[in-house]
Amino acid sequence: MIRFEGVTRxxxxxxxxxxxxxxxxxxxxxxxxxxxxxxxxTLMRMVNRLVEPSxxxxxxxxxxxxxxDPETLRRGxxxxxxxxxxxxxxxxxxxxxxxxxxxxxxxxxxxTRVDELLALVGLEPGRFRDRFPHELSGGQAQRVGLARALAxxxxxxxxxxxxxxxxxxxxxxxxxxxxxxHAETGKTILFVTHDVEEALxxxxxxxxxxxxxxxxxxxxxxxxxRGTGAPVRRLFGEESLAFHRxxxxxxxxxxxxxxxxGDLPILPAEASLKQALMLMLSEGSDRLAVxxxxxxPGGTLYWADLVRPA
Amino acid sequence: xMALLAQVAAFLAALWAAPHLGALWHALFPALARPTWxxxxxxxxxxxxxxxxxxxxxxxxxxxxxxxxxATRGAGRALRPLLDAVFALAQAIPPxxxxxxxxxxxxFGAAPTLLALVLYAALPVMRSAVAxxxxxxxxxxxxxxxxxxxxxxxxxxxxxPLALPVIQAGLRxxxxxxxxTTAVGAVAGASCLGTPIVVGxxxxxxxxxxQGALFTAWLALIADRALRLGLRHGARG
Amino acid sequence: xxxxxxxxxxxxPAAAPSPPREATAVGLLAALAALAxxxxxxxxxxxxxxxxxxxxxxxxxxxxGLAMGGFLLACLLVLLLARRAALLPWxxxxxxxxxxxxxxxxxxxxxxxxxxxxxxxxxxxxxxxxVAMLLLALAAGSCAAGRGGTPGRFLALAVLGVGGLLATGLxxxxxxxxxxxxxxxxxxxxxxxxLALAGGALALALMVSVPLSLLALRRPRLEAALMGLAxxxxxxxxxxxxxxxxxxLAALAALWxxxxxxxxxxxxxxxAILGIAAYLLLPLASSLLAGLRxxxxxxxxxxxxxxxxxxxxxxxxxxxxxxxxxLGGLRVAAVQAVGLATLAALIGGGGxxxxxxxxxxQMAADLILLGVLPVVLLSLLVDGLLAILQSGLEVAx
Numbered sequence: 001m002i003r004f005e006g007v008t009r010x011x012x013x014x015x016x017x018x019x020x021x022x023x024x025x026x027x028x029x030x031x032x033x034x035x036x037x038x039x040x041x042t043l044m045r046m047v048n049r050l051v052e053p054s055x056x057x058x059x060x061x062x063x064x065x066x067x068x069d070p071e072t073l074r075r076g077x078x079x080x081x082x083x084x085x086x087x088x089x090x091x092x093x094x095x096x097x098x099x100x101x102x103x104x105x106x107x108x109x110x111x112t113r114v115d116e117l118l119a120l121v122g123l124e125p126g127r128f129r130d131r132f133p134h135e136l137s138g139g140q141a142q143r144v145g146l147a148r149a150l151a152x153x154x155x156x157x158x159x160x161x162x163x164x165x166x167x168x169x170x171x172x173x174x175x176x177x178x179x180x181x182h183a184e185t186g187k188t189i190l191f192v193t194h195d196v197e198e199a200l201x202x203x204x205x206x207x208x209x210x211x212x213x214x215x216x217x218x219x220x221x222x223x224x225x226r227g228t229g230a231p232v233r234r235l236f237g238e239e240s241l242a243f244h245r246x247x248x249x250x251x252x253x254x255x256x257x258x259x260x261x262g263d264l265p266i267l268p269a270e271a272s273l274k275q276a277l278m279l280m281l282s283e284g285s286d287r288l289a290v291x292x293x294x295x296x297p298g299g300t301l302y303w304a305d306l307v308r309p310a
Numbered sequence: 311x312m313a314l315l316a317q318v319a320a321f322l323a324a325l326w327a328a329p330h331l332g333a334l335w336h337a338l339f340p341a342l343a344r345p346t347w348x349x350x351x352x353x354x355x356x357x358x359x360x361x362x363x364x365x366x367x368x369x370x371x372x373x374x375x376x377x378x379x380x381a382t383r384g385a386g387r388a389l390r391p392l393l394d395a396v397f398a399l400a401q402a403i404p405p406x407x408x409x410x411x412x413x414x415x416x417x418f419g420a421a422p423t424l425l426a427l428v429l430y431a432a433l434p435v436m437r438s439a440v441a442x443x444x445x446x447x448x449x450x451x452x453x454x455x456x457x458x459x460x461x462x463x464x465x466x467x468x469x470x471p472l473a474l475p476v477i478q479a480g481l482r483x484x485x486x487x488x489x490x491t492t493a494v495g496a497v498a499g500a501s502c503l504g505t506p507i508v509v510g511x512x513x514x515x516x517x518x519x520x521q522g523a524l525f526t527a528w529l530a531l532i533a534d535r536a537l538r539l540g541l542r543h544g545a546r547g
Numbered sequence: 548x549x550x551x552x553x554x555x556x557x558x559x560p561a562a563a564p565s566p567p568r569e570a571t572a573v574g575l576l577a578a579l580a581a582l583a584x585x586x587x588x589x590x591x592x593x594x595x596x597x598x599x600x601x602x603x604x605x606x607x608x609x610x611x612g613l614a615m616g617g618f619l620l621a622c623l624l625v626l627l628l629a630r631r632a633a634l635l636p637w638x639x640x641x642x643x644x645x646x647x648x649x650x651x652x653x654x655x656x657x658x659x660x661x662x663x664x665x666x667x668x669x670x671x672x673x674x675x676x677x678v679a680m681l682l683l684a685l686a687a688g689s690c691a692a693g694r695g696g697t698p699g700r701f702l703a704l705a706v707l708g709v710g711g712l713l714a715t716g717l718x719x720x721x722x723x724x725x726x727x728x729x730x731x732x733x734x735x736x737x738x739x740x741x742l743a744l745a746g747g748a749l750a751l752a753l754m755v756s757v758p759l760s761l762l763a764l765r766r767p768r769l770e771a772a773l774m775g776l777a778x779x780x781x782x783x784x785x786x787x788x789x790x791x792x793x794x795x796l797a798a799l800a801a802l803w804x805x806x807x808x809x810x811x812x813x814x815x816x817x818x819a820i821l822g823i824a825a826y827l828l829l830p831l832a833s834s835l836l837a838g839l840r841x842x843x844x845x846x847x848x849x850x851x852x853x854x855x856x857x858x859x860x861x862x863x864x865x866x867x868x869x870x871x872x873x874l875g876g877l878r879v880a881a882v883q884a885v886g887l888a889t890l891a892a893l894i895g896g897g898g899x900x901x902x903x904x905x906x907x908x909q910m911a912a913d914l915i916l917l918g919v920l921p922v923v924l925l926s927l928l929v930d931g932l933l934a935i936l937q938s939g940l941e942v943a944x
Binding site: 387388389390392394395396398399400401402403404406407410411413414417418486489490491493494497498504507508510511516519520522523524526527530531534 | 682793906922
Binding site for chain 1: 843845846848849850851852853854855856859863864866867
């Protein structure tokens with residue numbers, strides 16, 4: 001879907017993005033993770049030509065993005081940013097309808113689409129359609145921002161630290177919602193963040209950027225395997241690396257296939273080992289029951305297995 | 311700094327040279343019989359111009375600062391709407407109108423100009439004093455009160471120093487405005503660098519107008535530059 | 548926004564509303580205005596047009612008593628109405644009423660006083676009446692201070708009221724009115740000349756500053772040059788700028804005599820319009836740039852990211868969001884243009900300044916007033932009209 005080929009962006013003598021080659025497969029969420037100034041936003045902004053590469057090229061569906069004029073290209077790519085950027089003088093409905101209007105859809109189709117999208121992002125259309133942006137909370141505004149990006153049903157979404165300015169509770173709620181929407185719509189999402197927990201919660205693949213270079217990439221579990229490189233260890237924090245690793249592994253992988261005693265706390269099979277650890281700590285129990293789901297036959301999770309070197 | 315001094319030196323040299331450049335003025339204005347302004351020394355005019363404008367600016371600064379301090383505390387706060395109304399009204403009345411209106415009451419000479427100068431130069435000082443004092447964060451005042459400072463101490467050692475950059479900007483506007491308005495005062499008989507302009511206009515002598523205009527504009531630009539420079543140093547110190 | 552008054556009302560239920568912050572200033576001004584004519588005099592009489600006036604007794608009569616009573620009552624009304632925030636607009640209207648009653652009193656007094664004097668004699672309002680008028684205007688301004696500072700209601704009612712008084716001939720005894728009647732055509736041509744000067748300069752300044760500001764928006768060096776130039780013009784005294792423009796324009800006209808037919812020359816409206824326009828560059832360009840930048844960089848990023856073109860961003864974001872700021876700059880520029888046009892008469896540009904400078908030359912107070920009063924009125928009206936437009940646009944948002 002998206003392919004960066006030896007992409008470099010220089011400002012003066014400084015290479016902000018330095019020879020990055022990266023593939024983002026169709027229908028996956030790829031998180032660009034790095035500290036501020038690592039070049040992750042710049043790399044993302046080259047996809048919709050808000051920044052042009054100094055060298056290398058960016059392909060979307062096999063086509064060089066420079067072959068399409070910037071406005072047409074951008075109307076086909078959803079874009080969500082940290083400050084949301086809702087137009088303050090337009091109502092929620094008009095904001096969501098920005099791209100459909102630019103594309104010249106007819107009014108009735110736009111109205112249906114707006115209601116559909118507001119419902120999708122969890123805002124009741126009747127209550128929110130006619131509000132102005134200053135009448136929304138931060139979380140609601142970012143939901144509208146997401147609806148706006150999805151309005152013309154673009155196959156690709158670019159999200160630049162969209163949840164960073166929200167308080168932790170709202171942020172976790174929106175992360176979960178984004179996963180749900182992703183599962184429903186199958187969009188390809190390129191997501192920029194500096195928050196490692198957010199990256200692990202969302203990503204199919206993570207690309208770690210350091211000083212403009214691609215320092216590591218892979219599925220979260222691969223990335224955090226023992227013996228991972230220095231940049232990843234720095235970013236995730238040496239001492240909490242093991243803890244983050246637990247977050248990347250599903251509980252079903254190390255549950256023993258034995259029937260659980262009836263009074264054990266219950267952990268869903270798709271929960272991560274980090275969540276298992278949390279549940280053990282909060283329940284004061286060294287065993288958890290994992291009920292069967294799908295192909296997983298059910299089992300019991302032991303404290304000893306959890307802390308054994310994986 | 312050096313550039314400014316060089317400009318002042320060039321200005322003074324030009325003032326000295328102007329009466330001796332008869333050939334130049336004759337060449338520029340061949341139709342005029344007496345193109346060289348020589349009825350008064352340029353230095354006298356400069357002195358009078360500066361005395362009038364800086365004197366007025368000084369009085370205006372005192373009035374403006376006092377009113378600004380008064381309007382930001384205690385009973386004075388109640389008069390804020392009045393200040394706003396004065397600003398709005400003053401905007402609608404050009405200084406030359408005030409000079410003209412004061413003329414029948416105060417007679418020809420510097421007096422009507424002085425009145426207009428003080429009135430108009432006090433406004434930016436007052437406005438900047440109010441803005442600067444208003445902008446002092448309440449937390450800072452709270453902290454000052456907490457350390458046991460008295461009202462006068464807080465004003466002198468906390469509020470005014472913090473408001474100083476804004477007040478200085480107001481003072482600069484006041485001085486520049488005052489130098490410019492002094493020139494207009496020439497129509498009411500105030501002797502200043504504007505005098506050759508007004509006399510030249512009355513007699514159809516464009517050479518005098520040009521000389522007067524040149525030096526008036528030059529003085530204003532030098533003053534503006536000097537004040538900007540002074541303020542930058544003040545802000546750093 | 549519209550919720551706010553309701554919330555405030557809910558938070559302080561049955562308690563009697565305390566006087567608004569305007570009450571003290573307005574009350575004080577109204578009281579002083581009522582006293583001023585009694586302390587500083589109502590009327591002055593001069594034996595003829597050029598001799599200086601002397602204070603004169605007000606010849607009391609029933610009509611005069613009625614008008615004076617109306618004036619005092621209206622002043623009291625201003626004071627009382629200003630004690631309730633909701634009634635402030637009515638206090639402003641009462642100030643206009645007081646102004647009209649004050650003028651009617653002076654007019655009636657002048658008429659009665661002249662009956663007993665020689666036909667050459669002139670009667671004019673004494674200092675007390677002028678001071679009271681100023682105080683009433685300030686009282687009205689204070690009433691409006693919370694709403695942007697332009698007392699539109701006062702202005703409209705005062706213009707209507709004074710117009711009515713003039714139409715009935717009640718003010719004919721006052722020397723300014725006498726002077727205006729004698730110089731009717733001259734006054735009218737000066738007024739239209741003044742409008743042409745101010746309007747022409749404003750149009751010229753707009754033609755220069757609008758395209759330059761749009762260009763400078765994304766070119767920092769052009770912006771620095773534009774603002775430097777505009778700031779430089781502000782520093783140069785207007786009289787000097789007019790003088791400096793005379794030479795080059797005279798030279799141009801000498802080179803191409805055809806230009807004279809267009810009114811271009813060293814003397815006349817051309818250097819005046821150019822000079823005034825130069826001063827308007829700063830308020831116009833700075834407010835245009837500030838207005839175009841009301842739309843924040845993040846907003847622009849979002850808009851570009853959605854695929855809006857630069858023209859679309861200008862039309863749908865920058866302009867609608869920046870109207871208020873830009874109109875504010877236009878308001879300042881228009882008022883300045885009206886004021887600066889007064890000086891145009893010095894270089895033969897005409898306008899109301901001609902009456903002012905003629906008056907200065909003859910030391911004739913009436914003539915000076917005849918020039919100054921319309922200038923002040925025009926500035927206040929321009930300011931008021933643009934303020935209404937500005938607040939209308941802000942409400943529309």
